[in-house]
Amino acid sequence: MSERLGFDHVTKVFEGQRGEADFVAFDDVTLQAGPSEFLAVVGPSGCGKSTLLRMAAGLVSPTAGKVLLGDQPVQEPPPGVIYLFQQYAKSLFAWRNVIDNVMFPLESAPRARRGELRRQCQDYLRQVGLAGFEEKYPWQLSGGMQQRVAIARALAANPRVLLLDEPFSAVDALTRMELQSLLLQLWERRRFTAILVTHDVEEAIFLADRVAVLSARPTALKEIIDVDLPRPRDQLATREHPRFLSLRHHITASLLGPNEKTNEHAALV
Amino acid sequence: MSERLGFDHVTKVFEGQRGEADFVAFDDVTLQAGPSEFLAVVGPSGCGKSTLLRMAAGLVSPTAGKVLLGDQPVQEPPPGVIYLFQQYAKSLFAWRNVIDNVMFPLESAPRARRGELRRQCQDYLRQVGLAGFEEKYPWQLSGGMQQRVAIARALAANPRVLLLDEPFSAVDALTRMELQSLLLQLWERRRFTAILVTHDVEEAIFLADRVAVLSARPTALKEIIDVDLPRPRDQLATREHPRFLSLRHHITASLLGPNEKTNEHAALV
Amino acid sequence: MPRSSEPDGIGYWAGVSPAIVLCIWELAGRLGWTNPILLPNPTQIVAALAALVASGGILTPLVHTVGLFVVGFTLAAVIGTGIGIAMATSRRLYGLLEPLVEMLRPIPKPALVPVLFLFLGIGKATMIALVVLAGMFPVLISTYQGVRGLDPVLLETARTFQISRSRMIASIILPASLPMILAGMRVALGLGLVLVILAEMLAAQEGIGFRILDLERSFQIRDMFAWIVVLVLLGAAMMKVFDVAERNLVPWRGRS
Amino acid sequence: MSAVDRLNVSDRERSEPRSSREWLGGRASGVLLIVALLSLWELSSRLGWVVSAYWPPVSQILAAAFAQLMGGEILLSLAATMRRAAIGYAAASAAGIVLGIVLARSRLLRCGLLPLIEIVRPMPTPAIIPPLILFLGVDDALKIFIVALASFFPIFTTTYAGVAAVDDTLIQTARTFRTSWARTLYAVVLPAVVPAIAAGLRTATGLCIVVAVLSEMIAGSSGIGYYLIETQYAMRPDLMYAAVLYLALTGYALNRVFLAIEMRAIPWMGKS
Amino acid sequence: QAADLEKIRVSIIPIGDVAPLFAAIQNGYFRELGLEIDTTPSAGGAAGIPGLVGGSFDIAYGNVVSALLAAQQGLDVKVIAAGTNVTDPKLDATGIFVKSDGGIKSGKDLEGKSIGVNTRNNVIWLYARAWVKATGGDPERVTFKEVPFPQMEDALRQQRVDAAFMVPPFSAVAEQKGGLSKVGSPYSDIQPGVDVGQYITTGKVLAAKPEAVRKFVTGLRKGVEWYNANLTNEALLTLISGYTKADVALLKLVPVPTAPLRTDVSQVRKTMDMMIDSKLLPAPLDLDKIIDSQAL
Ligand SMILES: Nc1ncnc2c1ncn2[C@@H]1O[C@H](COP(=O)(O)OP(=O)(O)OP(=O)(O)O)[C@@H](O)[C@H]1O
Ligand SMILES: Nc1ncnc2c1ncn2[C@@H]1O[C@H](COP(=O)(O)OP(=O)(O)OP(=O)(O)O)[C@@H](O)[C@H]1O
Numbered sequence A, B: 001m002s003e004r005l006g007f008d009h010v011t012k013v014f015e016g017q018r019g020e021a022d023f024v025a026f027d028d029v030t031l032q033a034g035p036s037e038f039l040a041v042v043g044p045s046g047c048g049k050s051t052l053l054r055m056a057a058g059l060v061s062p063t064a065g066k067v068l069l070g071d072q073p074v075q076e077p078p079p080g081v082i083y084l085f086q087q088y089a090k091s092l093f094a095w096r097n098v099i100d101n102v103m104f105p106l107e108s109a110p111r112a113r114r115g116e117l118r119r120q121c122q123d124y125l126r127q128v129g130l131a132g133f134e135e136k137y138p139w140q141l142s143g144g145m146q147q148r149v150a151i152a153r154a155l156a157a158n159p160r161v162l163l164l165d166e167p168f169s170a171v172d173a174l175t176r177m178e179l180q181s182l183l184l185q186l187w188e189r190r191r192f193t194a195i196l197v198t199h200d201v202e203e204a205i206f207l208a209d210r211v212a213v214l215s216a217r218p219t220a221l222k223e224i225i226d227v228d229l230p231r232p233r234d235q236l237a238t239r240e241h242p243r244f245l246s247l248r249h250h251i252t253a254s255l256l257g258p259n260e261k262t263n264e265h266a267a268l269v
Numbered sequence C: 001m002p003r004s005s006e007p008d009g010i011g012y013w014a015g016v017s018p019a020i021v022l023c024i025w026e027l028a029g030r031l032g033w034t035n036p037i038l039l040p041n042p043t044q045i046v047a048a049l050a051a052l053v054a055s056g057g058i059l060t061p062l063v064h065t066v067g068l069f070v071v072g073f074t075l076a077a078v079i080g081t082g083i084g085i086a087m088a089t090s091r092r093l094y095g096l097l098e099p100l101v102e103m104l105r106p107i108p109k110p111a112l113v114p115v116l117f118l119f120l121g122i123g124k125a126t127m128i129a130l131v132v133l134a135g136m137f138p139v140l141i142s143t144y145q146g147v148r149g150l151d152p153v154l155l156e157t158a159r160t161f162q163i164s165r166s167r168m169i170a171s172i173i174l175p176a177s178l179p180m181i182l183a184g185m186r187v188a189l190g191l192g193l194v195l196v197i198l199a200e201m202l203a204a205q206e207g208i209g210f211r212i213l214d215l216e217r218s219f220q221i222r223d224m225f226a227w228i229v230v231l232v233l234l235g236a237a238m239m240k241v242f243d244v245a246e247r248n249l250v251p252w253r254g255r256s
Numbered sequence D: 001m002s003a004v005d006r007l008n009v010s011d012r013e014r015s016e017p018r019s020s021r022e023w024l025g026g027r028a029s030g031v032l033l034i035v036a037l038l039s040l041w042e043l044s045s046r047l048g049w050v051v052s053a054y055w056p057p058v059s060q061i062l063a064a065a066f067a068q069l070m071g072g073e074i075l076l077s078l079a080a081t082m083r084r085a086a087i088g089y090a091a092a093s094a095a096g097i098v099l100g101i102v103l104a105r106s107r108l109l110r111c112g113l114l115p116l117i118e119i120v121r122p123m124p125t126p127a128i129i130p131p132l133i134l135f136l137g138v139d140d141a142l143k144i145f146i147v148a149l150a151s152f153f154p155i156f157t158t159t160y161a162g163v164a165a166v167d168d169t170l171i172q173t174a175r176t177f178r179t180s181w182a183r184t185l186y187a188v189v190l191p192a193v194v195p196a197i198a199a200g201l202r203t204a205t206g207l208c209i210v211v212a213v214l215s216e217m218i219a220g221s222s223g224i225g226y227y228l229i230e231t232q233y234a235m236r237p238d239l240m241y242a243a244v245l246y247l248a249l250t251g252y253a254l255n256r257v258f259l260a261i262e263m264r265a266i267p268w269m270g271k272s
Numbered sequence E: 001q002a003a004d005l006e007k008i009r010v011s012i013i014p015i016g017d018v019a020p021l022f023a024a025i026q027n028g029y030f031r032e033l034g035l036e037i038d039t040t041p042s043a044g045g046a047a048g049i050p051g052l053v054g055g056s057f058d059i060a061y062g063n064v065v066s067a068l069l070a071a072q073q074g075l076d077v078k079v080i081a082a083g084t085n086v087t088d089p090k091l092d093a094t095g096i097f098v099k100s101d102g103g104i105k106s107g108k109d110l111e112g113k114s115i116g117v118n119t120r121n122n123v124i125w126l127y128a129r130a131w132v133k134a135t136g137g138d139p140e141r142v143t144f145k146e147v148p149f150p151q152m153e154d155a156l157r158q159q160r161v162d163a164a165f166m167v168p169p170f171s172a173v174a175e176q177k178g179g180l181s182k183v184g185s186p187y188s189d190i191q192p193g194v195d196v197g198q199y200i201t202t203g204k205v206l207a208a209k210p211e212a213v214r215k216f217v218t219g220l221r222k223g224v225e226w227y228n229a230n231l232t233n234e235a236l237l238t239l240i241s242g243y244t245k246a247d248v249a250l251l252k253l254v255p256v257p258t259a260p261l262r263t264d265v266s267q268v269r270k271t272m273d274m275m276i277d278s279k280l281l282p283a284p285l286d287l288d289k290i291i292d293s294q295a296l
């Protein structure tokens, strides 16, 4: 259950309001995530990473170029492409308990299948470590648990492509590690195509098969780096792997730009 | 301009409400940050890190034991002990522009000195890289810039001890690195005593002279680790230093607890 | 928001100050500082109230007032929510209705009484219309603002799950803006009660408003005060019911 | 773009159009609707679809409105109403803001006063006018008192809730800078509650006019409320409708002015 | 000079009935006596007696039924001068109106139907009941609906009520438009010469400023005399138009009745008996205490 997702010479321009100049968020970006690939996208703040994912999800359309899901151009939210937001608190439905949140994508199914689907959702909750929390409401859970609910809901929608927009940046560092490991486990089991947007270079390397680096405005694709680290990956061992460190060094330097020397404090301040 | 800050057999119990049991946030913790030392405290969520800092700031008092600033027990907010909150957006005064926010701690000074103090504040803003933003309002700035304003305001108060409660966890990863470097620069120049609370093991190692690890509840001091990395530190070089990696491994393992093997996925999920 | 159900750390103290005021009032009456015809003592008012309850005479006006209020308020809530959502989700309906709403909203509703009399006659229809007119605008405005203020993240989440427009409104927009809708209804509740009383004074042959005015005209001040007490209790009870309903409808209020 | 899609555009895309042509662009249908309704009114009166001495044609109302303006009489009535509304409003603001802050910060006063306030709150204005006439008479004292009473609650409630909602972080921040109690109150708490107070004040502006008019209708001798009754008894519905028109315009303008002031004076509104 | 004048606050209803008072003010009769009259109009008179009792006014123009009700509840009201009475049936513009094609002629026909009155338990209501009874109907079987005077005609034409007690100028305008007919004049039919309205004060005011009250009555009487002498004078209509905002053309439709100089106790007693009959009053009141001797 996975699919190729590609950006084909995509340009996105936001029209300027009240006499402001138009704003070019992307200029001619071509990029592709193959079936079952885990692609990470890193880039400085405001460079248009979220816009990229929103185009992939069919929530906004490119000004020029095409977004392709398999061979089909994406125009409106296509089935099986699920978006996981950073703001779990806002993306969960506060008026539904945990299991009903997870059931949401399945509710158009015929009544007869409801019982079966419900059991299935319970299984997803078990997979994200939330068995027993079915009847709780989102506000009764910690941030990390809320994001787990959002993940279970995404799984319930049976994603062919999962779009992750800084999914773990709002939780604390230890929880972040847990969720990263969880995501990898699920991805290895289900093999959907994953596109992850993040600021965190280490997170990108730890999770992805390839990392795409975007430049600051005008946003273009700076480079794509293959992550040749063995799987399954491990929070301690992988991150201490010499290859991890060199990738980390390379990508961080690339992000900070060609003019800035990496061993200088000033460059970071 | 710095001072020793010590916790001497400190116990903190929150009284249970409405028949709930009392809640022991700390049991007999003894810990000390010497003059001009940079001490980091890491620990799992909810273990009482913020409570520790709030006691140091004199915002709450311990149930037993003493908090000592130099030789003086801390009872109410002592002069020169400044608290930097994680929630920069909430700790800045929305109705004051940047320079007036920074001026806040100085406003009890006699009128005659105002001009001079204002120039001083402008200098602090320059130091945190915000020259030219004096007249902006907080909401007109990005998250990282807002936290810089909070740092400048803390500097204006001329701190002997700076308490930092996850100060960078709400900004993106690249901005976080920038702010860490900025903090180190300022600390090296001003040499106040710094106590940093964080979830992020790498941040703790990168910044601190010593790292104190707290256990989950009932919270006690698990261990204190000396960070024998050279200064000045560098975002790339320091983090790739073999000693950094071994410290990182050790502290992460310690945090995850004695029963959990570090090379197991399950431990993290 | 301070609400009667939350004691704001007052607890048992809540009864003290009203009791003191009542005692002073009673004492002033007994000592002849007040005119007993214009301002009866609390005990006299309570006696009048007791007589009213004992005779069963309290029932008909109470039923009239409550009935009128429930009908008017419900209509105001439904219409306000409906138009609010329609205007917030459709640009075309917004353009069509916004000028009319902005024109009607600032008119003090009591000023419309003669027009209502003309078209709806002097009776139920006019009274209900008054309550609805007064109550629907706060609901409408705050529903509109609530829906427009919904976080795009929420709506986009729902959209990526491919739901239909009607399901979007029913299972996302409506529940998500419920806190704001209820805030509007809370305002409408207060206004509605005011207008119910006014409407009864103007156009009813029954009801608490009618009774109060009638008793005032025949200078039966003691009974008039008894009815005012009934009214206060009624108002407080309605707010209480609303609070309980709100807590059950939006248990997540202020927590997400 | 489908209707629901509208909801999904970002704030930038949905910000209000600026020029008057753009304004009309979105609302042309709405303006047409109003014109159609008014034409219907005009016709129904002229062609005798609705027969009543109290259903004058719109054109006659507009003529009356113009004559009123020329005569200046309507302005006097309006001024009388606005004066009462303004005095009551000012008193309500002072009381509402002070009590709101003080009660939120002091448990003792809260115990003493909050129950009394809660008792008065559900009392509908028209119901208390009759007994109040007996105490305050029918003069300005009565009307101003009623206006003040009605306007008090929104102001008090939002202020009280606003103070309670002031983020603890703000107060703690002030504390670590060793700010005195008094200075914390006026330099931190007060500005932090200003947006909440402003919201209450705005609700009260609409309310104070309505209540002033209502009290003049019940126990009036001047002002627009009385004018509405008087013109009915004098069988001059054109004057009456024209007065309603002025009243609506005043309410609308007041709200606009308030919003404009709010935007200038409280730039941090909704921003923290 | 104005400072020497004693100020008297009078609550009035802006209708033709108080024309003598305004005549007296305009002609300077009060000023000559050292009084300044400050009139406060109150539509429908709702605030009159309550305001008087509450101390806003020294004197209020009010109807006889309200005054008696107040007295019955123990309020210390005093009638000090006659206001309006209905003597000449030809000049009685008030009446019960029905739709001309409705077939209603009498109180008997109204059984099971409704009559519009401006307020219940007042003078209009009382006389409407009496009229129903006098024309063969049972007042208990007629519904009395409260309809404000300005809305009376529409209510009748739209058949929201089957009959309406109308007063000038509304009655005159309605009659002129056609389609409605007057089937009775309760005041002049039931009790020719009835004292409908009086000037009322309280015992407290009477005790506190007896002189001022005496001067008021004197000035008012002069006003009544001028009024009665100028009933057909255009100047009178202009005067009325001045404080009612009604067009002079409209006022011309309305017959102008004479005004009484003195209160007729026997008329008040008759009204009181009717109130007892309609259970508005439980027992007779001591009218000598209510009607001050100056009114006589
Ligand atoms: N609807 C819009 N109208 C106009 N400009 C927009 C719109 N949406 C986004 N932008 C602009 O496009 C740029 C890219 O936005 P985007 O949210 O994609 O960046 P990002 O890389 O996700 O940033 P961050 O790392 O802060 O999440 C920003 O400068 C933003 O201001
Ligand atoms: N005023 C209080 N009353 C009762 N319990 C409290 C109070 N303040 C904190 N606690 C409890 O004490 C514990 C420690 O809280 P604290 O905020 O210090 O933890 P923390 O380590 O800073 O957590 P985090 O990493 O989430 O910031 C928590 O379980 C909290 O619920």
Ligand SMILES: [Mg+2]
Residues within 6 Å of the ligand: A049, A050, A051, A165
């Ligand atoms: Mg983004």
Ligand SMILES: [Mg+2]
Residues within 6 Å of the ligand: B049, B050, B051, B165
């Ligand atoms: Mg904390």
